[in-house]
Amino acid sequence: MQARRQFVQCLSPTGLHWMSYQEWGDRSNPEVLVCVHGLARVSDDFDALAKNLSDRYRVICPDVVGRGASERLRNPMHYQIPQYVSDMVTLLARLDVEQVDWFGTSMGGLIGMGIASLEGNPIRKLILNDVGPALNPVALARIGDYVGQGVAFDRFDEALAYIKAISQPFGAHTDVQWEKLARDVLRQNEAGQWVKHYDLGLGLPFKSVTAEQAAAGEAMLWAAYDAIKSKTLVVRGEYSDLLSMETAIEMTKRGPCASLVQIPGVGHAPTFVSDEQIAIARNFFLGHA
Template sequence: MQATRKTVQCISPSGLHTMSYKEWGDPLNPKVLVCVHGITRVSDDFDALAIALCQDYRVVCPDVVGRGYSGRLRNPMHYQIPQYVSDMVTLLARLNATTVHWFGTSMGGLIGMSLASLPDNPIAKLVLNDVGPVLNPDALARIGDYIGQDVRFDNFEDAQEYIKSISLSFGPHTPEQWEKLARDVLRQNEDGQWVRHYDLGLAIPLKASTPEMAAIGQNMLWAAYDAIKCPTLLVRGEKSDLLTTASAHEMAQRGPCAKLVEIPGVGHAPTFVQPEQIAIASDFLLNQV
């Protein structure tokens, strides 16, 4: 089974940009599953999940703007959730999808949560992978430290080791899986060096954030979460430093009262390339709630 890569044109306050996406399965299947990656990852993260589910769904996996094969924004301050939600609405219009199921890892979960909170939204089932309204500031600082670093490597092996070193919280993976996780987010520049496949400007809005802005954002995210009406699955890595145990349990008690599943031995965030993790998602998505 192979995916088809397509593009859709989106708009930001500073102009037009393209968003690339991978589409798996029957393009006429009315059952659509949208899978959206984390802040520095790409659509290829969902290859294993898409292969497992593309007999049941038309699986659509975008590269969020600024990452992978999508365009870059002229003003990096627009690399924020409202812009991403706007782009996803454009994508859903292109797909002609009136209802969808949504799987979002970290940032992809925040996009899904924000979209699912809107009146008349199309999300019928929502999977939040290791993310919620409360984002641990220490974890955000850890992530922010490496996002804007202009690291370059002369060979793929060193680049792969770097990606693995900043991704150890993903949990145990085979050497082949680690290679793919690295290859998906690396590219060679014009000098033949291996660099990360995203706009380093992603770090600019993070660095501009203040504690006051973060507090306002958290209140807005809780309001969005509480407005969600669809069945929701919350997956937490047992060792996650982004989504705390307390926050996860609060999410299970309020708003959509998410079904909570913890994955042992994994931090932020489960990759859903392992069969037992894929089974968690497929059981929730394909069965009645």
């Protein structure tokens, strides 16, 4: 089974842009699962999960604007959660369904939280993969440091080594899995060099955030989380430096009172390409024990 590449036109303060998404399964199926990737990743991250769940769902995997096959924004300062929420609301309208389930890794989870907090939202079940309202500033600085760095490699094996180095918190993967994780977020430029498949301007909003803005943002995220009524599962990597165990436990006590699963031997963030991790998502969404 292969995904179908689609596009939807969205609006930012500086004009229109196209957001790409991949669609798996029967497009007439009213059961829809939306899977949204992390900050510097792409829709292809969910190929294994989408293939597994497309027997029960129409699975929608967008390239968040600025990544992959989606267009780049004219003003990189708009690479922030409110813009992404707006784009996803446009995508949900395109899907023309009354209800969806949502799987969000890191940034994709924050987007899901933003939508699920709104009155009348369509999210029935929500997985927050290694993300919550309180985010470790040291981890954010680590991610923000490499996301805006321009790199160019003449050989794919050099590019692969780089992706493996910055992605070590993903945990153990096979050589085949590592190669796919690398190819998904790399492309060859006109000179034949391997470069990142996203707008390097993604890093600019990170650099402009003050301590006061970060504190205000965390308060807003907790308010959004507390407004969620969707059935929610929080997944945490055992060694995550972004989502602390204290925050994860707090998320089980307030708002939607989420269930919590911790994946051993993994940091930020579980990739959900292994059968064991995919089973966690399948069981939660399909209602098994």
